[in-house]
Amino acid sequence: MEFYDVIEKRRSIRQFQNKPVPHDALIRILNAGLKAPSSNHQRQWELVTITDKATICDLAKIVKPYYCSIKDPKTPQQEMFKIAYPKQRSMIEESACVILPYFKCKYDLKNPSNDYGLMDFGAAWALTENILLAATAEGLGSVVHIPVKKEPAQIKEYMQVPDGYLLPAMIMLGYAAENTETPRQVQASAENKAHWNKW
Ligand SMILES: Cc1cc2nc3c(=O)[nH]c(=O)nc-3n(C[C@H](O)[C@H](O)[C@H](O)COP(=O)(O)O)c2cc1C
Numbered sequence: 001m002e003f004y005d006v007i008e009k010r011r012s013i014r015q016f017q018n019k020p021v022p023h024d025a026l027i028r029i030l031n032a033g034l035k036a037p038s039s040n041h042q043r044q045w046e047l048v049t050i051t052d053k054a055t056i057c058d059l060a061k062i063v064k065p066y067y068c069s070i071k072d073p074k075t076p077q078q079e080m081f082k083i084a085y086p087k088q089r090s091m092i093e094e095s096a097c098v099i100l101p102y103f104k105c106k107y108d109l110k111n112p113s114n115d116y117g118l119m120d121f122g123a124a125w126a127l128t129e130n131i132l133l134a135a136t137a138e139g140l141g142s143v144v145h146i147p148v149k150k151e152p153a154q155i156k157e158y159m160q161v162p163d164g165y166l167l168p169a170m171i172m173l174g175y176a177a178e179n180t181e182t183p184r185q186v187q188a189s190a191e192n193k194a195h196w197n198k199w
Contacts, residue, residue, distance in 0.1 A: 001137045010132055011182050013141025014084060014091040016174030020051065021096045025138045029173070032134035033101065036126035039119030044104035045127055048159055051097050059170075060092035062154045063145060079183030091143055095172035100155065101127055102165040109166065124168040131171055141176035144169040 001009070030047055038044070050056055068085035070078050092098060103124040107117030128144065135142040146169055147155055155167060 006133050006137045010136040010142070011185075012084070012143040013174075013176045013180055013182070014087040014143050015177035015180045016091070016094040016096065016141060016172075017177050018094070019096060019175045021138075021140060021173060021175070025140070026051070026097060026173075029131055029134040029138060029140075030099070033099075033127045033131040036123065036130045038123040038126070040123075042104075043123075044120070045124065046102045046104075046165065048100035048102060048161070049097065050100070056095060056098055057093055058158065059098055059155065060089050062151055062158065063089050063092055063147075063170075065089045073183075076184040076186050083181045083183055088145055091172055092145065092170065094174065094177070096174035097172070099131060099171040099173065100159065100161075100167055101131070101169065101171060102161060102167055103127075104164055105166045106164065121166070121168060124166075128169050128171060135173050139175070140173050141180070142171060142173050144171055146170075 026049065030049065033047065034043060034045065036043075050059065065088050066085035068081050070082045073079040073082045101124055103120050105117050105120045107114050107120070109117045109121060111117075132142045132144070147167055152167055155161075155170070156165075161167075
């Protein structure tokens, strides 16, 4: 797929077919992630990649579906909440592959006096976006879930992750189900967002 078509085509997909992803496609996707730029040029990432359905379902149990009170969404953001919130667990369960892109971080991300941890965090997101785009190029749907509250610790324990690694996002991949629900996209383009030479 042509690069700009991939960019246009990528959407967050939260409903998947019950169909495995070929191993060679996963290898290409993981390698695309690992090509991302990293702040310290160390690429200190470890990609815990889960294709075993029982393990995926165990991981899904850690994440609760979120309640959404929006019945009649008026904005793309509200549409997204209405679609996404109730699917936080099922989108993991239905996925064919979960990638946990752990990154090594020796700084406390919640300590605002030290920005260095944010660089590692940023690099982990560069890797994550590469994975989402590569998955799109492979004809797959993808979505992220940000682990919050007790989820990071529970996932770390379940996956036996050593200390010193943080998880910016869970990445779910799979073949999109038919008629997936997707919200309208907020329109942003160079026309209304770029500021040339000065704000
Ligand atoms: C930093 C970040 C965090 C996100 N967290 C979640 C999440 O926890 N659960 C989810 O279903 N989608 C999550 N998303 C996906 C967004 O909801 C989605 O990108 C947005 O609604 C735009 O839709 P699109 O990806 O189809 O363009 C996240 C995306 C980003 C970049």
